[in-house]
Amino acid sequence: MAMIQKALITGFGDESKITVVQEEIRAPAANEVQVEVEFCGFSGADINMRRGTYPMQEKPLFTPGYCFVGRVSANGSRSNQVSQRRQSSLSVDLRSGSRANQCP
Numbered sequence: 001m002a003m004i005q006k007a008l009i010t011g012f013g014d015e016s017k018i019t020v021v022q023e024e025i026r027a028p029a030a031n032e033v034q035v036e037v038e039f040c041g042f043s044g045a046d047i048n049m050r051r052g053t054y055p056m057q058e059k060p061l062f063t064p065g066y067c068f069v070g071r072v073s074a075n076g077s078r079s080n081q082v083s084q085r086r087q088s089s090l091s092v093d094l095r096s097g098s099r100a101n102q103c104p
Contacts, residue, residue, distance in 0.1 A: 007042075011060045012052030028076040040068035 004025045011017045028034045046064040048054040 006063050007065070009050050009060050009062050009064055012050065015050075017050055017060070028074050028079065030076045030078040032076045033072050033079050034074040035068070035070040036073040037068045037070040039070075040065065043067050 002025055003022055005020055005022050008019050008021050009017055010019055025034065042064065043066045045054060045066050049057050049062075049064055
């Protein structure tokens with residue numbers, strides 16, 4: 001397993017509730033892909049989740065992430081919609097695993 005860095009929302013509130021952690025990333029499940037992230041950002045949705053004002057959000061601890069650019073580094077056994085090493089801009093809900101958008 002590879003080590004990754006990710007943002008973690010530790011509680012509702014201001015920027016002090018964001019921390020960066022290192023952890024091992026598991027292999028992608030059957031219907032998932034793993035993306036090597038090159039650039040990412042905090043969108044308005046992420047900021048509102050941190051503040052605790054986003055509709056139907058989960059409680060902290062959670063990893064935000066609706067926007068990033070990267071390359072698919074591994075496909076799950078039943079995932080073939082995105083070819084490996086193809087650079088993509090994805091809009092993804094990391095909590096539900098649903099892909100909203102892919103731009104080549």
